[in-house]
Amino acid sequence: MNAAQRTDPELTELLVRHGVRVTRQRLEVLRELKAERNDATAQVLWRRLREKERSKIGLATVYRTLSLLSKKGVVDTLSHRDGELCYRLCSEAHHHHLVCSRCHRVVEIDEAGLSDWLEGVFVKHDFVAIAHTVELTGLCSECRES
């Protein structure tokens, strides 16, 4: 247990709750994600940790950590940035995203109102639902003004 781990018991607990070993690097990635208002790529998170936080974390570790956390359902992935994945610490309930194409502000949208339509589509085509992704892109009010 070092300083970084003691700083935010909530994040440590988040890892433990998902059956993930607690390491300095994983806490650092989570801390950085928590500080991010919207979403961030693996490379961006790594650069921030290296430069701003003076962390010795390796890029591969950031990738491995995000991939693990995503598999465990601790973070969400968005693919609105072509060719690279964005990660985001999310609320637990199933939801979707509305992203501003200019400032990349992310708004979480709940499932209500969509479920009926979804259900109907799967039934109509005789598919068993596995997953669905909905990504809405627009221009937020602030960005419209400038």
Place this chain on the structure above:
Amino acid sequence: MNAAQRTDPELTELLVRHGVRVTRQRLEVLRELKAERNDATAQVLWRRLREKERSKIGLATVYRTLSLLSKKGVVDTLSHRDGELCYRLCSEAHHHHLVCSRCHRVVEIDEAGLSDWLEGVFVKHDFVAIAHTVELTGLCSECRES
């Protein structure tokens, strides 16, 4: 004008209609896409043309062609395959896709029933709509049996 171009006047016309120069390579890519029931990646299309059709087409040309056709609205892109884009010759109307995760069968879904929900979300958060993508993944009836 060579043999390949004479074979399918419909494809030639499709290019002309979108203001795209007609070349042997572009017609070959379109012909291959037309023969594809679902969707295919640039690399898959290229391999088919090279091996099955004995075409001398270059991989870069396939990429350039697909990118151009996508920009002109002649083909659609789907991103259900992680890390690489899939292309598909599509109907003109706006629509979405339901993809079988096992056999990759693609079913086109029309916009009806979704528009109201979409409209409501954009208005509620004071965003001006730019785009939206909806991708549903499931298991089709045939794949469930085996």
Place this chain on the structure above:
DNA sequence: ATAATTGCAAAGCGTTTGCACCCTG
């Protein structure tokens, strides 16, 4: 004729992997 298109090879870029060392549980 001339500007766009092509094939090839090399470069780019995000991501993954092999391996020796380190640390958590």
Place this chain on the structure above:
DNA sequence: CAGGGTGCAAACGCTTTGCAATTAT
């Protein structure tokens, strides 16, 4: 103290680009 986690560098796979030769209009 054993097995997972890490950092580094090299490998990977998809995509893009520079360039000289070719081709459509």
